[in-house]
Amino acid sequence: MKAKKGDAGYIRTQKRRRTFYTTFLFAVSIAVFLTGYFTTHTRNNVLTIVAVLGCLPAAKAAVGLIILLPYHTIDEKKQILLREKAPLITVAYDLVITSREKIMPIDVIAISGHLVCGYVSRTKVDLAYTEKYIKTTLKENHYDKMTVKLFTDYNAFLGRAEGMNNIEAVEKPENHRIEESIKDILLNIAI
Structure with a gap:
């Protein structure tokens, strides 16, 4: 069962969720960049710009994860x-x-x-x-x-x-x- 905000275990659930989400967003950006690089054999293409812009939501997700990392769920x-x-x-x-x-x-x-x-x-x-x-x-x-x-x-x-x-x-x-x-x-x- 998914823990909602205010439930015991919420921080633990959020750490897992945000870790997956952050990793996924960075992986998509890397995949877009590599696709552009391997198709044009140069990093000077439109997909590089798309990959860099894709790093913005990934970085925002990473900040949310970093904020939660030092905190733990109640015993x-x-x-x-x-x-x-x-x-x-x-x-x-x-x-x-x-x-x-x-x-x-x-x-x-x-x-x-x-x-x-x-x-x-x-x-x-x-x-x-x-x-x-x-x-x-x-x-x-x-x-x-x-x-x-x-x-x-x-x-x-x-x-x-x-x-x-x-x-x-x-x-x-x-x-x-x-x-x-x-x-x-x-x-x-x-x-």
Whole structure:
């Protein structure tokens, strides 16, 4: 089954897909160039121009792949543990959120009401900047008074998610629609 954006395993699937796509595009450009070279015995032909222009989408695909290479899918044990402890909350996995200044990988985000919390396994991520960026993005989309908290400790995140799950057990079902809308916004700012 193909992993969609926000599902666990999305980064792994995207790495495979983008590797294939990038390789295919460069192979087509090389094949076009070689066809022109072997038919005219010179590189000064129209197919050389077509091959060079074909490298543009291939290079764009390569950039997308290079951006994803350092990031990994969340550990399956952590995913299962979260599902056991907090089955009622809305979650999104494997997010690589981008802004103009930074790339911010987030392993998992949990959403409940006006609370968004997430787990980040990479210690080099600027948590304060990421929290502020998410909060600003949600505010721009008319979700004011949102609380955003990111954790580098999985147990602290899991404890917060359990608390959110307990609140979700007594909340009204119309909040689920709002949470899905917030999740969609977060997925839109992610690769």
